[in-house]
Amino acid sequence: MVxxxxxxxxxxxxxxxxxLDKYENEExxxxxxxxxxxxxxxxxxxxxxxxxxxxxxTFDDIPEGVLEDCAQLVKANSIQGNKVNNIDVVYTPWHNxxxxxxxxxxxxxxxNSKMVRTVKVEKRxxxxxxxxxxxxxxxxxxxxxxREAVNAVERAERKNQLREKKRREEMERLEKDxxxxxxxxxxxxxxxxxxxxxxxxSGHKTLQELEEDFM
Numbered sequence: 001m002v003x004x005x006x007x008x009x010x011x012x013x014x015x016x017x018x019x020l021d022k023y024e025n026e027e028x029x030x031x032x033x034x035x036x037x038x039x040x041x042x043x044x045x046x047x048x049x050x051x052x053x054x055x056x057x058t059f060d061d062i063p064e065g066v067l068e069d070c071a072q073l074v075k076a077n078s079i080q081g082n083k084v085n086n087i088d089v090v091y092t093p094w095h096n097x098x099x100x101x102x103x104x105x106x107x108x109x110x111x112n113s114k115m116v117r118t119v120k121v122e123k124r125x126x127x128x129x130x131x132x133x134x135x136x137x138x139x140x141x142x143x144x145x146x147r148e149a150v151n152a153v154e155r156a157e158r159k160n161q162l163r164e165k166k167r168r169e170e171m172e173r174l175e176k177d178x179x180x181x182x183x184x185x186x187x188x189x190x191x192x193x194x195x196x197x198x199x200x201x202s203g204h205k206t207l208q209e210l211e212e213d214f215m
Contacts, residue, residue, distance in 0.1 A: 002028070002143075005073065006135040007051075011063040016070055016132070018049045018077065022106030029097055029108055031143040033150060036094035037062065038108075039074045041087055042118065046078030048106070050094070059093055059117070067091075071121045072128040085123045092116045 001020035006013075019025040025048040032038075032050070037059045039049040051070050053061065062070075071089040074081070081087045096116070098109040110116055 011065045025106040031147040032094035039091045041078040041081040
């Protein structure tokens with residue numbers, strides 16, 4: 001089971017989601033999207049909350065209000081973190097999550113600690129948590145199939161881009177050939193390389209001169 005939430009609408013159309021338990025978290029870790037950003041209460045047990053950014057965005061582009069929504073949702077879904085104030089919530093791009101064979105189910109590390117950021121949450125804000133919960137939708141998605149569908153679309157896009165690149169290169173090659181042919185033709189037409197009709201005529205005897213030769 002995956003729970004989906006909508007961030008504050010004035011910030012744009014952003015979806016926040018989290019798994020039911022550590023087994024769902026494992027699936028979310030495995031089949032995440034490049035646009036996903038992972039949130040967790042630092043040094044405490046909590047839900048793994050994800051924010052799906054728009055295509056082309058990075059975690060530098062997270063609106064401040066959406067960041068607050070994610071942090072509040074993480075805090076509210078931490079048994080220990082929900083009881084105390086002034087907690088830290090860490091967040092990082094999905095692709096920075098590291099999973100090794102020795103880790104427990106749902107446990108993750110980071111490839112690059114420099115890509116992990118921290119936001120301070122002073123206290124739980126019920127207004128935010130309640131607003132998010134009113135948008136909550138439960139689904140049982142096939143995360144693997146969703147990811148494979150995205151992969152297929154991305155492969156098709158790359159093929160189209162490659163095809164377009166080859167088409168442009170061929171057009172450029174043909175234009176270069178055309179320009180080369182034009183330059184070659186112009187060289188043939190240069191005055192000092194041309195023979196005029198007058199020059200041709202001067203190289204032949206006139207009819208009168210031919211008649212005189214026979215006289």
